[in-house]
Amino acid sequence: MYLVTGATAHFGRQAVEALHTAGHPVRALTRNPERAGLPQGVELAQADLTKPETLPAALEGVRAILLVLQYGMDPAPLLTAAREAGVGRIVFLSSGAVVDGVDVQPDVIAQYHHDVERAVRESGLEWTILRLLFPAINSLTFAMQLAGGHVIRAPYIKASFSAIHELDVADVAVATLTAGGHAGQTYTLTGPESLTQDDQVRILGEALSRPLTTEDLDPEPVLQQMSAFMDPAFLGALFGLMAATVGKPAEVNDTVERITGHRPRTYAQWAADHADDF
Numbered sequence: 529m530y531l532v533t534g535a536t537a538h539f540g541r542q543a544v545e546a547l548h549t550a551g552h553p554v555r556a557l558t559r560n561p562e563r564a565g566l567p568q569g570v571e572l573a574q575a576d577l578t579k580p581e582t583l584p585a586a587l588e589g590v591r592a593i594l595l596v597l598q599y600g601m602d603p604a605p606l607l608t609a610a611r612e613a614g615v616g617r618i619v620f621l622s623s624g625a626v627v628d629g630v631d632v633q634p635d636v637i638a639q640y641h642h643d644v645e646r647a648v649r650e651s652g653l654e655w656t657i658l659r660l661l662f663p664a665i666n667s668l669t670f671a672m673q674l675a676g677g678h679v680i681r682a683p684y685i686k687a688s689f690s691a692i693h694e695l696d697v698a699d700v701a702v703a704t705l706t707a708g709g710h711a712g713q714t715y716t717l718t719g720p721e722s723l724t725q726d727d728q729v730r731i732l733g734e735a736l737s738r739p740l741t742t743e744d745l746d747p748e749p750v751l752q753q754m755s756a757f758m759d760p761a762f763l764g765a766l767f768g769l770m771a772a773t774v775g776k777p778a779e780v781n782d783t784v785e786r787i788t789g790h791r792p793r794t795y796a797q798w799a800a801d802h803a804d805d806f
């Protein structure tokens with residue numbers, strides 16, 4: 529049995545569906561099974577990662593876990609319960625913001641994921657880390673603006689991302705959970721090409737048959753505005769990561785292809801797959 533946390537959000541959900549489609553027994557951990565909306569045949573475990581007493585039942589018979597955590601969530605209760613339940617393997621979905629070789633990380637996003645990575649490495653389970661940065665799914669944040677016009681206004685419009693499709697993340701998760709050879713590995717996953725946000729908007733426009741344009745915003749006022757409803761430290765980290773990619777191409781590597789045997793999906797493919805979301 530494979531257990532997936534974060535199973536009702538973007539990455540966990542795709543991994544659950546990919547495991548199920550490949551014929552593996554899969555259990556989705558969620559606080560609200562009645563709202564999960566996962567395929568028939570997927571087991572649902574009602575549990576809460578902040579409530580240790582709910583975890584043993586979810587872990588019964590589990591051989592490997594895909595750990596997808598909402599930002600800020602403490603992995604300790606699950607890691608302890610997993611060790612006690614005799615789980616063999618854990619794969620953690622981490623962030624490409626993490627800098628190797630330093631304990632004090634450059635920002636809160638990197639620090640959080642660094643700390644979880646360390647807890648996973650020290651858990652006593654066989655571990656694999658998957659890091660990604662600026663996945664294609666983040667483009668869904670454009671949807672609200674596109675409901676009201678054809679212009680995407682955003683800071684760092686020239687920031688470069690090698691955006692990975694969530695289906696490729698799911699394929700890598702399936703491979704690393706179910707096959708040997710990945711223990712003790714930290715993989716950085718990328719899409720097949722480096723594109724600026726500007727490029728992404730153009731490609732999205734082609735998929736939607738709409739002539740989309742962009743407007744580069746001054747980051748500071750946007751940061752101030754968004755800080756009213758989001759953690760300012762998180763936002764500051766996010767903006768810093770974007771600022772660092774302006775004017776230089778994002779890393780593109782062949783890790784997805786090496787692990788899954790297929791090329792990563794393009795951003796154009798992602799845009800076509802998500803046309804209905806816009």
Ligand SMILES: NC(=O)c1ccc[n+]([C@@H]2O[C@H](COP(=O)([O-])OP(=O)(O)OC[C@H]3O[C@@H](n4cnc5c(N)ncnc54)[C@H](OP(=O)(O)O)[C@@H]3O)[C@@H](O)[C@H]2O)c1
Nearest residue numbers: 534535536537538539558559576577597598599622623660
């Ligand atoms: N997007 C990015 O740019 C990016 C980049 C790199 C890495 N990542 C990693 O991907 C992670 C997950 O992202 P996501 O968008 O798929 O999910 P998310 O929106 O961050 O998290 C929502 C998920 O967390 C579950 N959850 C929340 N509180 C819980 C609790 N107390 N107990 C059990 N489950 C709980 C929810 O399940 P229920 O509501 O069903 O219980 C839901 O499935 C991020 O936190 C980050 O570590 C993201």
